[in-house]
Amino acid sequence: MLDLFVALPAVALLLCWVWRRIDFERRRKAFSRDHGCLPPVNASRFDPILGIYHTFNIARASAKGRHLQNLHDNLFSKYGNSFSMLVMGQPILLTNDPRNLQAILATQFGDFEIGTRRRDVMADLLGVGIFNADGDAWAHARATIRPNLTRKQFTDVVLFEKHFQVWMNHMPVGQGKLLDVQEWVFRFTLDVGTELLCDKSADTLHPEGAAAGHRFGWAIDTACDVISVRMQLGKLWRLYGGRDNREACQAVRDYIDPMVHEAVKRAKLAKQLGDGVVEDDPRYTFLGALANEGLGAEEISSHVLNMLFAARASTASLISSVIRLLAENTRVQTRLRHEIQDSLNGRLPTYEDVRNLTYLNYIIKETLRLYPPAPQSLRAAIKDTTLPVGGGPDGTAPVFIPKGGEVGFIIYSTHRRTDIWGDDADQFRPERWETVKPLFQYLPFNAGPRICPGQSLAQAEAGYVIARFLQEYSVLKPPNPPRPYREYLHISLAAKGGVWVTVDR
Ligand code: HEM
Numbered sequence: 001m002l003d004l005f006v007a008l009p010a011v012a013l014l015l016c017w018v019w020r021r022i023d024f025e026r027r028r029k030a031f032s033r034d035h036g037c038l039p040p041v042n043a044s045r046f047d048p049i050l051g052i053y054h055t056f057n058i059a060r061a062s063a064k065g066r067h068l069q070n071l072h073d074n075l076f077s078k079y080g081n082s083f084s085m086l087v088m089g090q091p092i093l094l095t096n097d098p099r100n101l102q103a104i105l106a107t108q109f110g111d112f113e114i115g116t117r118r119r120d121v122m123a124d125l126l127g128v129g130i131f132n133a134d135g136d137a138w139a140h141a142r143a144t145i146r147p148n149l150t151r152k153q154f155t156d157v158v159l160f161e162k163h164f165q166v167w168m169n170h171m172p173v174g175q176g177k178l179l180d181v182q183e184w185v186f187r188f189t190l191d192v193g194t195e196l197l198c199d200k201s202a203d204t205l206h207p208e209g210a211a212a213g214h215r216f217g218w219a220i221d222t223a224c225d226v227i228s229v230r231m232q233l234g235k236l237w238r239l240y241g242g243r244d245n246r247e248a249c250q251a252v253r254d255y256i257d258p259m260v261h262e263a264v265k266r267a268k269l270a271k272q273l274g275d276g277v278v279e280d281d282p283r284y285t286f287l288g289a290l291a292n293e294g295l296g297a298e299e300i301s302s303h304v305l306n307m308l309f310a311a312r313a314s315t316a317s318l319i320s321s322v323i324r325l326l327a328e329n330t331r332v333q334t335r336l337r338h339e340i341q342d343s344l345n346g347r348l349p350t351y352e353d354v355r356n357l358t359y360l361n362y363i364i365k366e367t368l369r370l371y372p373p374a375p376q377s378l379r380a381a382i383k384d385t386t387l388p389v390g391g392g393p394d395g396t397a398p399v400f401i402p403k404g405g406e407v408g409f410i411i412y413s414t415h416r417r418t419d420i421w422g423d424d425a426d427q428f429r430p431e432r433w434e435t436v437k438p439l440f441q442y443l444p445f446n447a448g449p450r451i452c453p454g455q456s457l458a459q460a461e462a463g464y465v466i467a468r469f470l471q472e473y474s475v476l477k478p479p480n481p482p483r484p485y486r487e488y489l490h491i492s493l494a495a496k497g498g499v500w501v502t503v504d505r
Contacts, residue, residue, distance in 0.1 A: 028400055031384050037400040038391035040093060043075065043085040051086025058087060062232075065486025065496040068375050072096075072413040081417075082390025082399065088234040092406045093390065093399065096413035098420075098440035100387045104379050104409060105440075106448035108387075114138075115380035115406070121230040121237050122309075124249045125223040127298070129306030130453075138450075145303060146453050148289050154196065154457045155351050160464045163191045166205040168472055173503045178479055180498035182320040185465075189316040190217055192461065197286045197304050197311075199259050212255060219251035224313065224491045256304060259287060260297045267291035307454075313492040315458045317373035318364070319465050324485070324499045325367055325428050326466075327478040332430060333470075335359060340467050354463035362430035364462055368444035369421075370428060373492040375412035377446075381405045411443045412493075475504035 031037070047053045061070035075083070075094070082095040095101070104112050113134040122132045130141035148154075167188050173179065187204040194216075195201035202213035226245040230237035267288070286307070290300045326333040339359045354360070381401045391397035401407060418425045420441045421432070445452035452458075470476070479500045486496035 024402065027384065028402060031386075032400045035386045035398055035400070037386055038397040039084075040390045040399050041079045041083040041393065041395065043079045043083045047086065049086075050089050051091075054085050055088050062489065065488060067489055068410070068412040068487055068493070071376075071410055072416055076410070076413050080390075080395045082387070082395055088236070090234050090406070092408050093387075093401065094408045094410060095387070095390055096410050096417065097389050097395075098414060099389050100407075101409055101411070101414065101443060102440040102447070103387055104407060105443070105446055105450065108385065109448050109450075111381055111383060111385040111401075112379040112407070113382050115378065117234075117237070117380075118231070118378065122227055124241070124245060125220075125227065125252060126305045126309055127302035129302040131306040131310045141303065141306070142449075142453070144290065144293070144295070145307065148286055149453050149457065151284065151289075155460045157349065157351050157354070157460070157464050159192060159195060160461055161348060161468070163188055163195070163201070163205060164465060164468050166191070166203075170205060170207055173473070174505070176502055176504075178500050178502055181323050181501050181503070182316070182495055182499040185320045185323070185499075186313070186316040187217065188465070189312045189319070189461070190220070193308050193312045193315075197307050198256065199263060199285050199287055202255075215251055216255040219248040219255070220308070220312075222248035223252060224309070228490050252305065253301070256301050257297070260291075260300045260304070263287045263291040264297050264300070267294075309491065310452075311454050311457070313490060313494070314373035315454075315461055317371070317492040317494050318367060318458065318462045320495065320499045321371040321373075322363060322367045322462065322466050323469065323476070323501060324478075324495065325370075326363070326470075327476050327501045328482075329428055332363065332428070333476060336363060336466075337470055340470055344467070344471070346471070349464060349467045351460055351464075354460055354467065357463065357467065359430065360463055360467060361459075362433040363466070364459060365433050366428060366430040369415045369442060370426070371493060372411055372415060372444045374444070374446070375489075375493045376408060376410045378406055378408050381407070414441060414443070417441075473503040473505055475502065477502045 032039075044051050044054060057074075058067060058070070061067045071094070075085075076096055081097040082093060082100060084091060084093050086092075114132060115134070119128060119132045119134070126132055128137055130138065130145055133141055167184055171179065171181075171184050184205070191201045191203055191205050194213075202216045203209035204213055204217040206213075222244055226241050226248070229240050233240055263285075270292070287300060287304055290303055295303075326336065336359055339357055343357060344353060349357075381403055383403050385401050385403075386398045387401060387407070388398055389395055391399035414420070416425050420438075421436075424432075440447065445455045445458075479502070483497070483500055488494040488496035
């Protein structure tokens with residue numbers, strides 16, 4: 001009897017699964033016929049149920065800090081610019097093809113969404129906001145946030161200089177001492193980000209800074225660590241996290257919420273007294289502006305955290321990578337030093353200066369090409385659709401993407417394709433930007449309706465810090481013996497083990 005109780009549901013489940021497969025295959029065939037689609041190259045042909053081979057292959061490469069390089073060198077080079085595979089039993093189409101990137105991000109934007117995976121995994125820390133929402137919730141968040149990012153406070157170099165001074169005063173340099181500059185850069189972008197987006201900087205660059213700020217720094221790092229592991233676990237993400245994560249998310253809220261409640265209270269009072277805050281008012285803050293628009297405390301906290309999350313690690317990644325590449329490339333460093341000296345003659349750069357330092361901007365572009373802070377991303381189809389290329393043995397036919405099907409686009413690989421960038425694609429050569437004008441072949445900030453709204457801020461902040469760093473230190477050298485670069489795929493791409501350099505005045 002018991003056997004029957006077990007057997008019947010099992011058979012029902014199996015039949016259900018078989019029926020869904022048959023239905024899916026029928027749909028796929030009809031849709032593919034109508035749109036001229038062909039199946040993509042299948043990298044899991046010999047492992048078609050669980051995808052264990054590629055799951056282990058990817059996990060092994062990640063542990064060695066070579067996940068992206070492994071995708072580029074071993075998978076795209078073997079299977080072509082678009083191919084399907086199974087990872088942890090889940091099918092995914094991987095692509096580095098600019099035509100597909102254009103479709104996903106721009107021309108067929110409406111066919112894809114960020115998906116529940118990113119939203120759910122990040123919800124403990126971020127709630128739901130611009131970075132992890134889809135549909136109306138995303139459109140509302142974007143419309144609320146976008147105008148605030150164009151205000152002049154977001155390119156205020158005085159703010160950068162203030163925190164840069166604290167950094168310089170506390171970083172121990174000189175006498176050939178090696179130091180991990182990446183750690184300092186992450187603290188710098190956190191201190192700038194919290195001052196811009198909240199009412200108060202976390203001040204983590206001050207060794208003796210407020211305990212609350214340091215706890216916030218710890219909490220946001222811990223919660224981000226959990227998010228990056230969860231993102232890789234597919235449907236099993238809930239198994240990872242636990243007490244540390246709960247404590248970290250609570251600590252983040254404990255830090256942000258009092259400031260938000262204060263801003264909401266102030267906004268209500270100002271409204272009663274008829275004293276609205278105007279755009280150029282020195283009291284302007286991002287948080288204050290949202291409160292003035294009448295948003296509730298919960299929604300404001302989510303917006304602030306989404307922004308901080310999107311802004312902090314990516315900008316730190318860019319600045320740290322530029323410093324590493326300058327230390328390793330004496331010729332480029334010398335040419336940049338000349339440009340900075342000739343243009344500024346020792347004075348502090350303005351926002352306009354940073355925009356006009358041509359070679360500095362080539363260096364930033366080239367760094368974003370080779371080490372894009374957001375090197376890979378994921379979208380899920382919200383209906384049966386197609387991508388322009390990737391189907392058939394040579395990948396030139398359109399390819400069918402079923403509703404719910406995931407597409408991973410790996411711009412790290414697009415940025416290193418020799419057929420796009422030439423034989424020296426993997427070389428750091430800022431001069432290439434004198435002539436190239438790529439479109440969807442180069443997407444460090446993405447494109448289309450979800451293009452990064454913080455691009456100008458990130459470029460201004462990075463440009464300012466690099467110019468000031470070289471003004472401050474006449475010596476910037478790599479370690480001897482050299483330490484090989486390894487990827488650390490956190491929220492953004494960082495260097496595993498840090499960026500070790502010697503600097504001196
Ligand atoms: C070098 C630094 C930065 C890089 C390379 C970068 C890159 C990106 C990329 C690639 C995305 C799209 C992610 C995806 O959809 O999968 C994105 C989204 C976003 N970025 Fe940035 N970002 C940087 C700095 C910033 C800064 C400084 C801010 C804010 C002040 C910011 C705010 C955002 C926001 C809010 C989104 C979500 C936009 C949306 O989905 O509508 N980013 N960024």
